[in-house]
Amino acid sequence: MAPQFGDYQLEIYLNGLGGTVPDHPMTFAELERRAEAALPPGVWSYVAGGAGDEHTQRANVTAFERWGLVPRMMAGAAQRDLSVELFGLALASPLLLAPVGVLGICTPDGHGDLAVARAAARTGVPMIASTLSADPLEAVAKELGTAPGLFQLYPPGDRELAESLVRRAEAAGFTALVVTLDTWVTGWRPRDLSTANFPQLRGKCLANYTSDPVFRARLAKTPEEDPAAVVREWATVFPNALSWADLPWLRSLTSLPLLLKGIQHPEDVRRARDGGVDGIYCSNHGGRQANGGLPAIEALPGVVEAADGLPVLFDSGVRSGAELVKALALGASAVGLGRPYAYGLAVGGEDGVVHVLRSVLAEADLLMAVDGYPTVADLTPQALRRLS
Ligand code: FNR
Numbered sequence: 001m002a003p004q005f006g007d008y009q010l011e012i013y014l015n016g017l018g019g020t021v022p023d024h025p026m027t028f029a030e031l032e033r034r035a036e037a038a039l040p041p042g043v044w045s046y047v048a049g050g051a052g053d054e055h056t057q058r059a060n061v062t063a064f065e066r067w068g069l070v071p072r073m074m075a076g077a078a079q080r081d082l083s084v085e086l087f088g089l090a091l092a093s094p095l096l097l098a099p100v101g102v103l104g105i106c107t108p109d110g111h112g113d114l115a116v117a118r119a120a121a122r123t124g125v126p127m128i129a130s131t132l133s134a135d136p137l138e139a140v141a142k143e144l145g146t147a148p149g150l151f152q153l154y155p156p157g158d159r160e161l162a163e164s165l166v167r168r169a170e171a172a173g174f175t176a177l178v179v180t181l182d183t184w185v186t187g188w189r190p191r192d193l194s195t196a197n198f199p200q201l202r203g204k205c206l207a208n209y210t211s212d213p214v215f216r217a218r219l220a221k222t223p224e225e226d227p228a229a230v231v232r233e234w235a236t237v238f239p240n241a242l243s244w245a246d247l248p249w250l251r252s253l254t255s256l257p258l259l260l261k262g263i264q265h266p267e268d269v270r271r272a273r274d275g276g277v278d279g280i281y282c283s284n285h286g287g288r289q290a291n292g293g294l295p296a297i298e299a300l301p302g303v304v305e306a307a308d309g310l311p312v313l314f315d316s317g318v319r320s321g322a323e324l325v326k327a328l329a330l331g332a333s334a335v336g337l338g339r340p341y342a343y344g345l346a347v348g349g350e351d352g353v354v355h356v357l358r359s360v361l362a363e364a365d366l367l368m369a370v371d372g373y374p375t376v377a378d379l380t381p382q383a384l385r386r387l388s
Contacts, residue, residue: 002081003092005361006369024348024355028319028340031356035343042197043105047342049191052291060287060317063295067326067384075372080365084376086311086334087176087257087278089126089148093361094328094376097127097353098283098315098336099152099178099261104134104205106345111135114143116345119353121145123361128152128178128336131165132200136211141172150176152261154183155250156237164214166253177254178281182262184241187289200238203231247275259313262289264299266306279311279333286316286338297327301381304331321363329379 012022025031036044050057082093097120103112113133117140120127126148129140141149151169155162166177192198199205209215210223210230215237223230242250251258260272261281269280282303284296296316304312314327315336327335337360344356373379 001079002083004080005082005093005358005365006080008358008362009366022355024344024352026359031340031343031347035346038346039106042195043102043199043346045191045195046102046197046199047100047106047339047346049189050287050291051187051189051289053190054287054291056284056291056293056295057287059295060284060297061319061323063297064317064323064326066387067297067330068387069322069325069329069367069371069373069383070385071370072372075374077369077372077374079374080368081375082361082365082368084334089175091126091148091334092124093364094332094334095125095324095357095361095364096150096313096315096334096336097125097341097357098338099128099130099180100338100342101130101132102199102205103130103342103345104207105199106342107349112345112349113140115350116341116353117141117143117147117149118145118350119341119345119357120147120149122350122354123147123357125357125361126150129174130205131208132205134205134207136207137165137169137174138172138211141174144173149174150178150259152178152180154180154238155240155242157240158214158218158237159249161209161212161214161218161237163253164212165208168208168212170254170256174256176257176259176278178259178261179250180261180285181242182283182285182289184239187285188291189288200234201231203227206230206234209234209237244271244275247272247277251276259311261313263303264294264296266302269303269306269310273307273310277310279313280307281313281315281336282332283313283315283336297323297330300327300330300332318360321360321365321367324360324364325367325373325379326384328376329381329383331381 084094106112128150131154151174257278259279259281311333314332341356344352
């Protein structure tokens with residue numbers, strides 16, 4: 001039988017009979033409040049902040065309120081099955097840990113990437129590991145256990161370095177390559193600008209570079225001897241404004257499933273398809289990159305249509321099980337959780353991430369139970385009504 005994620009609810013109520021209440025927050029608002037209290041101010045503003053006045057970031061969340069799930073009664077939803085298949089992987093649910101580049105510094109020990117990988121191992125929720133981690137990708141992969149890992153690549157301008165990172169990800173057992181296209185230059189982020197704080201430029205979360213033989217060969221001294229040179233070299237190789245002419249090169253990097261992250265326009269979907277990608281990742285980077293854009297969920301239906309059967313991943317604005325269910329109904333094959341799990345990490349480390357993942361899945365499962373949609377396949381656009 002498929003796992004009934006909603007059972008987390010019963011577990012919490014039964015624990016309450018013995019006088020135990022949950023250690024970790026049950027609402028996103030409380031999670032956010034406690035994460036702010038837990039994190040150093042510079043890390044908090046980097047994680048919570050976004051581009052411009054953060055209108056797009058907020059709209060990513062509120063846009064979901066314009067959609068409502070239509071309840072169906074007596075629909076046989078006593079058992080739910082949230083399982084999906086993605087690139088040949090049998091997943092118990094369509095939830096993913098979206099790549100977040102500063103997980104490492106969200107825990108006091110500086111090893112937040114490893115804590116998240118352990119949470120993935122405990123829940124089976126796949127982790128998309130960022131290029132920008134505080135521990136090398138090999139160490140992250142080791143903690144994943146049997147949970148699938150996908151590797152997110154920011155393709156450096158130095159192609160030899162890009163190839164080295166991909167070879168390492170393959171060797172470490174990552175099952176897909178997610179290339180992020182929307183962050184070759186950093187968006188205008190007033191919160192970080194006002195404190196002149198950008199973690200990578202302070203040498204944080206660059207372990208994949210400092211552990212890479214190609215990157216190290218570019219340095220005159222070892223990273224330990226000359227940390228400032230690491231940052232200078234990173235700032236040189238990181239910006240890489242790709243064009244569609246580079247897609248054959250990206251495709252040639254790996255025979256693993258290749259996904260492009262940051263796609264929102266149907267024409268870009270068609271170009272990606274024509275270039276042989278295996279999946280599209282519809283996202284506006286949580287509104288961190290460009291203010292003034294549409295909420296990402298508004299782009300999803302057009303992306304799904306243009307994808308024409310190719311898997312479409314989605315993130316940006318998912319805060320609870322309700323947004324997960326709505327994104328699935330609008331055609332997402334799987335859905336990435338971003339800030340909520342980073343906050344869970346800040347508040348409670350590995351256990352905090354597990355709690356956030358279990359809560360999102362429990363809520364989604366119970367919505368599907370109450371509203372009469374027993375499987376992911378039952379969640380179609382017809383299950384939703386749009387408010388004008
Ligand atoms: C991100 N995101 C991101 N994406 C990516 O492809 N590589 C990365 O290294 C990062 N780093 C990163 C850091 C932080 C602090 C955040 C909050 C986000 C974007 C992430 O994958 C996802 O698109 C957003 O988090 C989705 O928005 P919400 O739902 O978190 O608001």
